């Protein structure tokens with residue numbers, strides 16, 4: 238999953254392409270590059286690593302023109318060095334690509350007479366187009382015929398030597414938007430990349446390809462028929478999220494949570510009636526099952542929702558990671574509601590699962606942060622979380638907003654299905670309304686957690702334990718720690734440890750126990766004792782009541798504000814986020830852009 242952008246116009250493009258790349262850096266930061274036509278000739282500049290490397294190179298060796306394409310890479314095929322950085326050139330053709338060409342080896346064999354210079358799958362595209370040009374085809378035919386030979390996922394931008402006013406682009410499986418300007422046209426992986434250039438966007442549909450000139454655009458569908466696509470007007474302005482006085486985006490985003498959760502609630506909770514509001518098309522009395530599909534952190538939000546939907550609404554829930562679901566031939570009851578949970582709304586596997594369920598004929602919803610995303614556009618119902626742009630690769634505020642929205646949906650389901658009393662409905666709605674305040678109080682523990690993280694950062698591995706709806710938060714705590722501090726960590730259901738993993742506990746092994754004072758508290762504390770008696774160093778995350786019962790059993794304690802057990806997973810999340818964050822800061826890792834990761838995973 239990479240980010241691409243292109244401009245064809247009447248003034249110079251490089252600075253604006255690089256600005257667009259910075260907005261796309263969340264998609265990958267292994268290398269970046271820009272190519273332009275200068276006097277009709279292809280030239281480029283590329284650099285290994287983050288975009289600042291490209292900026293430094295351009296400062297000493299500038300390239301510019303009135304037409305150009307640019308790329309920020311998350312490496313799939315070929316190590317992340319300058320040779321493998323896009324744009325790739327073959328003969329007259331330059332290309333940037335997001336996706337994976339699955340049949341690239343076959344095409345390489347077919348074109349074995351050509352000089353391949355990189356280890357990438359993408360290079361076959363520039364060779365295919367150049368080969369077709371050298372056989373005498375016009376650029377339009379060369380491009381469209383090359384597309385027919387490709388299998389896999391792609392969004393491309395192509396420019397051609399001595400063909401200065403045209404960008405060719407296409408999408409299948411990876412998102413691509415066109416932008417319409419004054420005497421300029423644009424292409425970009427998402428709306429954010431183009432937000433500083435135009436407000437008029439066209440989202441290409443699956444299989445579409447297009448030709449852009451400064452004053453025109455033509456769109457063709459997968460069968461090469463000329464088609465019209467709707468123009469979307471972008472609202473919200475070009476503002477790119479800023480770090481302000483915070484050291485990292487992740488820290489800022491954690492601190493935004495009282496506000497972002499409040500915004501999510503305003504979509505779903507009626508503060509006067511103390512009830513949940515959902516779109517009219519979402520009639521929970523119609524469904525006999527909910528299928529929640531997501532990846533990573535978003536999937537853990539789905540796992541918490543399983544507890545909520547089952548307990549509050551008596552509704553069966555299947556939760557699965559998207560990459561497994563899509564190839565498993567799952568049995569789907571016609572009365573299922575499918576919910577894709579995704580911050581970006583672009584995650585390739587989650588999107589494929591959504592399409593699978595659409596084809597199966599069940600109602601689909603997408604719970605997303607980016608309402609211009611492919612999932613939001615393709616699902617029957619788009620459910621916003623309104624957390625605002627999340628820049629840190631480690632998801633924080635999107636997760637707590639996903640939880641907030643899913644809790645509200647479960648509450649709406651409980652009411653619609655007559656499974657909860659009015660008193661319970663009001664109690665749960667009130668608990669949700671108080672959540673921003675409780676999260677704010679939890680954030681005040683920041684300094685204490687920072688101090689605790691100093692010792693913790695010396696650990697080689699850690700365990701996170703919980704029961705009930707805290708189990709997915711144990712998974713999430715372990716994931717946060719792994720992805721930003723690179724310390725090995727595992728989350729477990731507390732009752733499961735003695736079935737094997739307890740063998741790993743030795744003197745000083747850190748075990749983070751999530752145990753708010755609820756009906757499972759005593760059972761979790763028994764599990765705490767099992768590991769403590771084997772030498773584990775216990776960090777207990779609990780609330781006031783829990784602390785008064787278990788103080789003597791923990792080496793460190795994080796005492797959160799007391800909340801209704803319904804929303805407790807949202808509050809404990811704040812503690813595991815802060816612990817991971819400060820551990821990573823102590824270790825000096827790149828918190829916002831950890832190694833090997835990208836914010837949005839648009840390849841399988």
Ligand code: M6R
Nearest residue numbers: 533534535579580581584631632
């Ligand atoms: O955009 P999505 O919510 O679909 O992304 C899913 C995962 O890739 C994402 O949650 C990932 O696990 C995060 N890096 C976790 O912090």
